Amino acid sequence: MGQYKANSTNSKSFSLTIENTKIGELNYTKWYSFKAEIQLADNSNYQLEPKGFWDSKIELKKAEKTLLEFKMGWKGILITTNFNESKKKYLLKLKGLLSNRFILIDAEENEILTVDTDFKWSKLNFDYTIETSTELDNMENKELMLLTILHCINYYLTIIVAAA
Template sequence: MTEYQAKSANYLSFEVTKDDKLIGKLTYKNWFKLNALIELADNSGYQIEPKGFWGTTIELKEREKTLLKFKMNWNGEIIVQTFFSGIEKDYIFKSRGIFRDSFILTDEKGTELLAVKPHLKWNLMNYEYQITASEIFETFSHKEILLLSSLHFANYYMSMMTAAVGV
């Protein structure tokens, strides 16, 4: 198992590290928007933006090329499709635990790839995350993009659940 940390300097940006080495950054344009930017340590950049009239499907793009898309289903799971190297793969991001206090990313067979545990920093009123990756996940060629996207999934999930409770 490999451990990653995602720390937020403010409520609009997160830095993901492994052994104090920067893996990448997730930056939101606005707290109430789903639009975000992912920048990896190698300076490659990706845009996350809602698609369609209702914006229920969110896409991750490299320029105009869609590499990943996701949406929440009625069960409260986030259904993820990736298109890396022209190959489509499906994943599910969902909450787990008695109090639904953490998240997991699984493949289509149900194999756990990532576990994401949020920690609220009360003094700063923002979240930090501990992310544990399986040995299988560590073999993925696009693991950094999927890792930072999973951080976005966790933020998206928590914002959707907060909105549902507030209604």
């Protein structure tokens, strides 16, 4: 099982690390934007772009190819990956109604990841602690998936704050 940390350097940038080794960044174009860029440690770049009415769906793209998409659903955020032309579905949801913990479950309802959110009042942003299962650790493109999940959680928190 992997233990990752995601720290916000400001309200627009998040750095993902494992054992103090940086594996990627999530950078937003502007504060509270759904448009973002992922840069992995190997310097490969990916774009997260909102689509649909009221930006209801977000797509992860490498050039023009869509690798992943997610949208808000009644039970949480529905994630569909399309890595190597193989589609898989996941659900990211809060562990409990008033929880600060998110979980990712696969189509068989196996819990494959937990994310604890930690709001930093001094910085007015979140830091995250991510714990992965062996299934996620063995996933191809796991770093890309982890950074996209950070974006999903930020998306969720932004939608909830806007609705309040």
